[in-house]
Amino acid sequence: MTAALPTTGLSNALTVDVEDYFQVSALAPHIARHRWDAMPCRVERNVDRLLQLFERHRAHATFFTLGWIAERYPRIVRSIAAAGHEIASHGYGHLRASEQTPEEFSADIRRAKQLLEDTAGVEVLGYRAPSFSIGHANQWAFDCIAEAGYRYSSSVYPVRHDHYGMPDAPRFPYEARPGLLEIPLTTARLLGRNLPAGGGGYFRFFPYQVSQWAIRRVNRVDGRPAIFYFHPWEIDPDQPRIPGVSLKTRFRHYVNLHRTEARLSLLLADFHWDRVDRCFGLRAS
Ligand SMILES: [Zn+2]
Structure with missing residues (x-):
């Protein structure tokens, strides 16, 4: 029951x-972090599947990639x-900005930028x-991001959530620091509240039509592009299960993994998708 669409012409x-x-x-x-190297790797094959899926739909995307991944699997970054x-x-x-000192955070984001640039060229x-x-408590992070030479950040989700979120942050791109644009994840505004419409666990939990409605609403009512995110492991129902995890976390991580790839196909068919730098005119060509 997906309508044929790009109806707004927005990317x-x-x-x-x-x-x-x-x-x-x-x-x-x-x-523990020291066990990462010993864990069975799934990301290579999952990224390959995503690249095939995007190619089928002629969609382009921005891949926010860990330096740790680039170091071990440079082929992924190059492909x-x-x-x-x-x-x-x-x-x-993959340390939360809120759990680091400004010095640690700066070192982490500079190391990743250098590694990714050297690998991808x-x-x-x-x-x-x-x-x-x-969030409100660590706005210094924007200074570090600007000073490290980044031109944009997409690090704010203006929703209420127990692990993240800054519900009163602007819903649309804003200059967080001179020369640094913050591009928040998409929310749909309804009855005075911001509803998450930018992907992640919500996309897997709610029926696809909820995301479809929310993105259409942002495109048509707000006249803005949506910013949607997900992870390669979200299309991998066969990933090894991590023992000892609480019921809530288990539910959030594993719910509907077997449905995500088909849902993504609907999403890719229903809207026009492009890279962040192109959607927001950030790269001089
Ligand atoms: Zn992450």
């Missing part, structure tokens, strides 16, 4: 946070760039903080 921004299933913040208490997608940074080690303009971890 929406498609984004992927490139990390493996064992690097997710909510699972961090259950997997993303070779397929015409944008390489951006998700930091090096292109300038990296964009950064996304792990778990949207920029």
